[in-house]
Amino acid sequence: MKDQMTAPKQTEEEKPSVKIVFFGDSITASNRNLLDPEDLGVGYVKIASNKLRLLYPDTDFCFVNRGVNGERTAELLQRVKRDVVDENPDYVVMEVGINDVWCRFSRGEEVTPETFRANYLSLVEHILGTGAVLFLIQPYALRMEDKQRFRPFLNRFNDIIREIAKEKDVTLVPVDEIFMGVTQDIDPAQFSTDGVHPTHRGCRYIADLLIKELKKCLGSGS
Numbered sequence: 001m002k003d004q005m006t007a008p009k010q011t012e013e014e015k016p017s018v019k020i021v022f023f024g025d026s027i028t029a030s031n032r033n034l035l036d037p038e039d040l041g042v043g044y045v046k047i048a049s050n051k052l053r054l055l056y057p058d059t060d061f062c063f064v065n066r067g068v069n070g071e072r073t074a075e076l077l078q079r080v081k082r083d084v085v086d087e088n089p090d091y092v093v094m095e096v097g098i099n100d101v102w103c104r105f106s107r108g109e110e111v112t113p114e115t116f117r118a119n120y121l122s123l124v125e126h127i128l129g130t131g132a133v134l135f136l137i138q139p140y141a142l143r144m145e146d147k148q149r150f151r152p153f154l155n156r157f158n159d160i161i162r163e164i165a166k167e168k169d170v171t172l173v174p175v176d177e178i179f180m181g182v183t184q185d186i187d188p189a190q191f192s193t194d195g196v197h198p199t200h201r202g203c204r205y206i207a208d209l210l211i212k213e214l215k216k217c218l219g220s221g222s
Helices: 044-055 073-083 098-106 113-128 145-168 175-182 200-218
Strands: 017-024 060-067 091-095 133-137 171-173
Touching (some): 044 200, 091 200, 098 145, 113 133, 133 145, 145 171, 171 200
Parallel strands (some): 017 091, 091 133, 133 171
């Protein structure tokens, strides 16, 4: 007979789970392996996921990267149910819009402001319909090479995004505005080699801007 009872092992309290879906074009995809649904690529999604795990060690995160190169709002609409709605996320980060401008110059295909508004608004409404908290990352173009010609069209599309964000009470991460500011004193090539696709430093910048907004929902972290 034992002299004393052995105390039962204390079970570890279950960690809160949080699922974040990143939805967008090549800036989100960032060389992810499309054949591996768990691959996060090497860009801002990967950087943000690593930082969030460090900030919130007591949270069980599930990160999903659903970026696809070259896609516009129209293409995202075709897959929003499969890649976002069906994932049942807690948070969604959507980054799209630059290819709606770029296709005018690369393929001679015009996306009118009216079409862009309809597409973007539909995407936002589909995502909000899941009950997820949505964060919108502004499309951007830095002042270099041939991307200066994007500016009038990009400005109009970003005006539309701001209007939709305000109308739907959705957080907008103002990447274009902030990049325009910081590149007044820093060479834009530090953030992108072609004016659109971010360098590692550019990816870190986007990730930090996003995390600043996510922390308002997740708390201050450890």
